[in-house]
Amino acid sequence: MSGKIKLVSPIDGAVHVERDILSPDQARDAVARARAAQPEWAARPLDERIGLVMAGIDALIAMNDEIVPELARMMGRPVRYGGEMGGVRERADYMAGIATSALAPQIAEDSDAFHRELRREPVGVVFVIAPWNYPYLTAINAILPALMAGNSVVLKHASQTLLAGDRLARAMHQGGVPKDVFQNLILDHATTEALIAERSFGFVNFTGSVGGGQAIERAAAGGFTGTGLELGGKDPGYVAEDADLDAAVDGLMDGAMFNSGQCCCGIERIYVHDSLYDAFVARAADWVRDLRLGDPLDPETTMGPMAHARFARLVRDQIGDAIAAGARPLIDAGGFPADDGGAYLAPQVLVDVTHDMRVMREESFGPVVGIMRVSGDDQAIELMNDSDYGLTASIWTSDAGRAAKIGNRLETGTVFMNRCDYLDPALCWTGVKDTGRGASLSALGFQAVTRPKSFHLKKVTA
Template identity: 75%
Template sequence: MMTTIRLISPVDGSVYAERDALPIAAARDAVARARAAQSAWSARPLEERVATVMAGIDALEAMAPEIVPELAWQMGRPVRYGGEFGGVRERAAYMAGIAADVLADEVIEESAQFTRLLAREPQGVVFVIAPWNYPFLTAVNTVVPALIAGNAVVLKHASQTLLAGERLAQAFYKAGVPEDVFQNVVLDHTTTETLIAERCFDFVNFTGSVGGGRAIERAAAGTFTGTGLELGGKDPGYVRSDADLDAAVDGLMDGAMFNSGQCCCGIERIYVHESLYDAFVDKAVAWVRGQRLGNPLEHDTTMGPMAHARFAAIVRGQIADAVAAGARALIDVAEFPADDGGAYLAPQILVDVTHDMAVMREESFGPVVGIMPVRDDAEAIALMNDCDYGLTASIWTADAQAARHIGGQLQTGTVLMNRCDYLDPALCWTGCKDTGRGAALSSLGYHALTRVKSYHLKKA
């Protein structure tokens, strides 16, 4: 029986797109074609692969006038932000620029007696399961270096952003990437797990929920298939007593509320030194009241709906539970008349929160942030670590040495100083604890997408 995947737009609740999922036989055939095409693609000179992939990025950017409103309809991001193209270009260009050095042979010895070296070869067929919150940025993190390294790529996009995968395919095909080398497929969960369990792929990259990551690991059990898993976050910000208060408020509140809080490395909890706490909270409330919740297709909208009403319901539930346990909500929902009780959700700031509340420990992935005062660095470190996730942590201070010292005690993948909600493509994108495992971007991203082959050649 055919499964139909429906994309429900958060803008008005309508069915914006629907696609039939591939039956298992067709899915196996797609992977087989990818495997058959991969060797010829990897045999092309590296500079040709780089040029072709970057031409695909050019083609994708040329579609911006169509893609930006599509994103608004699919997952609610306001059109005023222009899509994700700045970040897409930055990440793709960086990975293209380091490819020759990172993928080059590492020669250990070249003498009359021996040639000894380490070579990097593509994994083969890479399966990318991309999320809806940044459907292009998160996909290119793996798709671009995987193709450049000589892999074939099979992309399965989230049902909430079905059209993003199709746009990527159009762009790469226009640039000259063979259609079997890059394939966008629509799969249901059962078929996805079956393909992984059948060892159809040589590497699986997944960005999504902890539950989804566990399902991937279960499916891959015993296959020895490599996996890269980014599974969630509850990223903290810490404002030290020497911080630039206005910069901290602006940076952290944008990090908490941008994209309606639906950012992998968005700020979900803030700890402020007690000497700045009252002033920070007052300025944070004023910042939030300056936002406009509404239709993302209107250019004066700064916050659109959450991607789905069920996601908004989770956040509303966390807020209600926190308030029932003693927290205070500082934003009157009536100030945001577009809040409809569904996907359109007013931003919220909570104080008098504790770590007994889910809103301070469990992923919210929505426009809510809890703010707590702290006495010193030690208390801030303990609270930042009191969480099952570890993706990024943001420290606001005038003292870089102190930030480095604090960062060394944090259980996190990335430490940021005086900024947040940012991914530097030159640095490894990774996490710890329930955030998952693996490495994306930087030179280590290429290491994950290739395997090492050792050569020991005795000449005499």
């Protein structure tokens, strides 16, 4: 064996579970089994594949009573929020519903002389490297279309949520997906990169850090393996002068603080029109002061610890640097006695911030948000675009036409109006700049895990 991966619970800093890491040869054998099993899986009728995958989803959802406290122990999300299965069901139902049309051949001609059509065929083995912050929702974005399209799937889950990978495999196997078609492997970084470099996969889907995405691109260089990379984010919100103030405060602050700020499309910076700025800031601070930081297994807790003490340390450093540079904190950490200097981190709202500060430029991925005053749309757009990232942007206004015009000028993957921090399975989930590349969900999610194949058949006539 190559050692062990240990999952340290943020609740108490103790090792919650550990798993043996597969050796490189064991990993290669597993991938070879996935490759060997894929053609038979792809040969099954599409409706049959969809049915088996959806039976796996049903099995997963049936585990929810166990999954919710398990997530709290693994990554700190409070049990009061009930897990991720509502979103799992929504995405699974939608992707199953469009699979037939998304994968249907496109007929260019069917005449006495020619039959010409474009088909989508599976790429073979899809490698899914899933993150810990939404360990089920993010994983199924790639797993569902890959399996339905006829690929086999190898899953490598994050070390912070090892048990999520176990449960996904158990559920899919209970549903009837063959064991070699869906495998959950415990891999270290070196073996992961070696497998990619050896062209073991037809497609690699990764959700994680910019550094992780760069490592995957380096490993895949020259091998022509397709990659889908959802990386960092610094998602902005803009509150225009005609916004519903209460709705904007509730929506944006929930987007900033839910899951202790550990959301891929969480709100990390807010720009408010001058006419609403003072009122917004006051209500936002009150909103945050009402949060209850504590044990995520306590149903009264509304904010649990961050997933790891090192993640909280980064956020504390950003806050400290901003305050030293002139930012003003609105939240007294003393109002959150559970803040222990480790994984339990009090939320913070900062004003008098600038884009010279790390907290307004670097990904925080924690319960902190900076708020700036702006004079109007042009200044807001300039500041929203002043980022290395581009996943989502949230516009709060009563005018849909205005939101669309602003959205046309934003460098982002998704434009929201009067909401944030949500993935619509009917729309493509994608990003620009250092947020990465590729597409998941929607019909484009099926295209990511298939390749086009053209048939040009000339009919012989007497």
